[in-house]
Amino acid sequence: MSHVPFQERGDVAVEADYVVVGTGAGGAAAAVTLARSGASVLMVEAGPWRDPHDYAWSTYGAMRDMMDDWGATITMGRALWPVVQARLVGGTTVINSAICVRTPEDIFGEWARNHGITGIQERVWRFQDQLEDELCVAETAPAAMGRSNELALKADAAGNFGGHVIKRYAKGCIGSGQCLQGCREMKKQSTNLNYVPEVLRRGGQILSSAPAERILFEGRRAVGVTGRFVHPQTRAKGAKFTARARKGVFVAASVTHSPVLLRRSGLTHAAVGAGFRAHPGTGVFGIYDEPVDQNFGVTQGWASTKYREDAGLKLETLSIPMEMAISRLAGGGRAFMERVVGYRHIAMWVHALRARSVGTVGAGWGGKPVIRYSFDEYDMARFRAGLVKMSEMHFAAGARVVIPGVHGIPYSLGPTELDVLANAPLDPKRYVAILSHLFGGCMMGTDPTRSVCDTRGKVHGHEGLYVADASLMPDNIGVNPQHTIMALAMIVAEGALGIA
Amino acid sequence: MTWLVRSTMCDMMPAVGDQPGLADAGVDTFLATVRRESPMLVWAGLVLGAVIFAVTPVITVYVPLPSFLLPAGLRDTHANRICSTRFYLLRQAVFLLKMYACMCWGQDAAVRRRFNIAAYPADPGTFRTT
Numbered sequence: 074m075s076h077v078p079f080q081e082r083g084d085v086a087v088e089a090d091y092v093v094v095g096t097g098a099g100g101a102a103a104a105v106t107l108a109r110s111g112a113s114v115l116m117v118e119a120g121p122w123r124d125p126h127d128y129a130w131s132t133y134g135a136m137r138d139m140m141d142d143w144g145a146t147i148t149m150g151r152a153l154w155p156v157v158q159a160r161l162v163g164g165t166t167v168i169n170s171a172i173c174v175r176t177p178e179d180i181f182g183e184w185a186r187n188h189g190i191t192g193i194q195e196r197v198w199r200f201q202d203q204l205e206d207e208l209c210v211a212e213t214a215p216a217a218m219g220r221s222n223e224l225a226l227k228a229d230a231a232g233n234f235g236g237h238v239i240k241r242y243a244k245g246c247i248g249s250g251q252c253l254q255g256c257r258e259m260k261k262q263s264t265n266l267n268y269v270p271e272v273l274r275r276g277g278q279i280l281s282s283a284p285a286e287r288i289l290f291e292g293r294r295a296v297g298v299t300g301r302f303v304h305p306q307t308r309a310k311g312a313k314f315t316a317r318a319r320k321g322v323f324v325a326a327s328v329t330h331s332p333v334l335l336r337r338s339g340l341t342h343a344a345v346g347a348g349f350r351a352h353p354g355t356g357v358f359g360i361y362d363e364p365v366d367q368n369f370g371v372t373q374g375w376a377s378t379k380y381r382e383d384a385g386l387k388l389e390t391l392s393i394p395m396e397m398a399i400s401r402l403a404g405g406g407r408a409f410m411e412r413v414v415g416y417r418h419i420a421m422w423v424h425a426l427r428a429r430s431v432g433t434v435g436a437g438w439g440g441k442p443v444i445r446y447s448f449d450e451y452d453m454a455r456f457r458a459g460l461v462k463m464s465e466m467h468f469a470a471g472a473r474v475v476i477p478g479v480h481g482i483p484y485s486l487g488p489t490e491l492d493v494l495a496n497a498p499l500d501p502k503r504y505v506a507i508l509s510h511l512f513g514g515c516m517m518g519t520d521p522t523r524s525v526c527d528t529r530g531k532v533h534g535h536e537g538l539y540v541a542d543a544s545l546m547p548d549n550i551g552v553n554p555q556h557t558i559m560a561l562a563m564i565v566a567e568g569a570l571g572i573a
Numbered sequence: 574m575t576w577l578v579r580s581t582m583c584d585m586m587p588a589v590g591d592q593p594g595l596a597d598a599g600v601d602t603f604l605a606t607v608r609r610e611s612p613m614l615v616w617a618g619l620v621l622g623a624v625i626f627a628v629t630p631v632i633t634v635y636v637p638l639p640s641f642l643l644p645a646g647l648r649d650t651h652a653n654r655i656c657s658t659r660f661y662l663l664r665q666a667v668f669l670l671k672m673y674a675c676m677c678w679g680q681d682a683a684v685r686r687r688f689n690i691a692a693y694p695a696d697p698g699t700f701r702t703t
Contacts, residue, residue: 138696306698364689406651406653409585413592
């Protein structure tokens with residue numbers, strides 16, 4: 074049987090050449106690369122397998138059915154910022170906006186200088202060519218853009234913000250605005266629709282609702298993983314499973330879970346869980362005289378990387394479901410509800426910061442990941458500058474006022490009041506941010522005292538154990554990471570197969 | 574404690590003009606669902622937020638009464654002030670409650686129609702079992 078879902082009782086024991094923990098961008102890309110070489114592959118996924126007709130419609134349903142820990146994972150630090158990750162077959166590729174950005178050239182230079190990672194630039198880009206072809210990467214069609222994205226294009230034309238229409242892993246996106254809840258139209262090319270089924274067609278297997286609890290070792294060689302099934306609805310523990318690997322184990326359980334799995338399995342090296350980085354992002358609402366109806370059209374259609382190198386900023390449009398967007402309007406009671414009345418006139422645009430702040434990932438109560446992460450003042454200043462830049466964009470597009478969402482300054486600001494925002498206090502507790510791009514925790518590098526893996530993803534000091542997700546990446550990259558994660562995972566898989 | 578969670582959520586999202594409030598948007602069904610389905614920590618967070626909302630009028634409107642005993646006008650002032658309080662942890666605890674209130678309100682079909690957004694069909698909650 075190729076798919077083993079939740080099992081209540083009776084131990085499950087399966088075996089393959091390679092066991093891959095996780096089926097998101099990294100896990101699925103590694104698994105398909107291994108399977109294409111003729112190896113037998115067993116995927117072990119913590120979440121259930123939901124097909125597009127199983128996807129939730131509502132935000133509540135998405136939190137319940139798709140998000141890791143009901144979306145309740147937060148950073149512990151000076152501010153409590155939520156971390157967005159999915160937990161189902163396909164991982165976060167099911168709920169992201171499928172944005173495809175090539176790994177910037179300067180990243181390879183930084184990795185070489187700081188971590189000794191060399192010789193992968195051409196291979197990463199070659200895999201990215203392949204991915205773009207296989208996953209139908211294309212610019213969003215004008216008909217699917219929606220008013221919020223059109224306004225961003227207008228702002229860009231007026232203010233030269235260096236933007237472009239986003240390229241996405243989407244095949245004929247029709248702009249249904251449901252990216253966060255999963256694309257029921259099957260336009261978004263999440264890995265549960267392509268690479269995971271391909272692995273099964275090539276003779277692979279998958280355990281779903283099967284969170285790996287421990288890696289099994291024989292001496293220094295990883296020989297499998299074990300855990301217990303968890304029911305997707307009741308969260309009741311079910312049967313024990315043991316997935317044995319004849320040749321190797323790939324850990325691609327996410328930046329938050331991969332280091333915890335390694336640590337729980339006895340890898341107590343100080344580098345495990347170190348080097349956590351992110352692109353914290355936040356949104357600025359522009360209020361327009363005309364209705365924007367931001368929930369019509371593609372979730373993210375416009376972006377700019379013009380400010381990436383100097384300010385560390387990536388600017389993007391982002392439409393989130395109404396129920397999430399209104400919760401960001403300040404206050405409560407009648408004053409709050411009077412603000413909600415104008416929802417149709419809101420466009421939300423966001424920035425993501427290539428933050429230099431570094432945190433850690435460890436295991437907390439019940440084995441859940443605990444992320445310790447705080448911004449330093451330098452990052453906060455750039456974060457605030459991003460809010461100013463987004464506000465300038467809104468005004469260039471004709472917004473009447475902006476709502477920056479910073480506690481302690483006026484609720485809305487007009488075009489002549491941006492100095493208030495530019496001088497807002499830098500206390501992170503005053504700002505709302507979300508971490509959706511995560512990096513590190515099992516960093517690769519040549520120095521085994523500072524890194525967990527070598528430069529091809531093999532865990533230092535162990536045989537047959539590889540990491541193949543964003544936790545490998547020793548730095549944040551300043552652009553959406555899915556394309557880089559997938560290419561790196563393919564390189565790690567080729568390394569395990571003995572392909573240089 | 575469901576009554577307290579309900580009461581505080583409804584205080585946060587009252588009807589305004591002809592715009593329905595949370596009390597008109599299926600809050601009872603929603604809370605019964607959340608109570609039944611959510612992990613213990615999520616529900617505990619909502620209860621904590623509701624308790625904080627209830628006991629803090631003394632710092633927002635300077636009246637030493639729980640919020641549910643305040644007259645309507647003061648309760649509304651309290652709702653606005655506690656959601657914007659300068660005390661970060663209080664603000665965050667109450668925000669969780671507000672977020673769930675917004676999720677409930679925003680998935681109501683009549684509310685969505687008002688904002689020109691299609692109603693959500695029922696969430697299937699299904700997954701592959703074979």
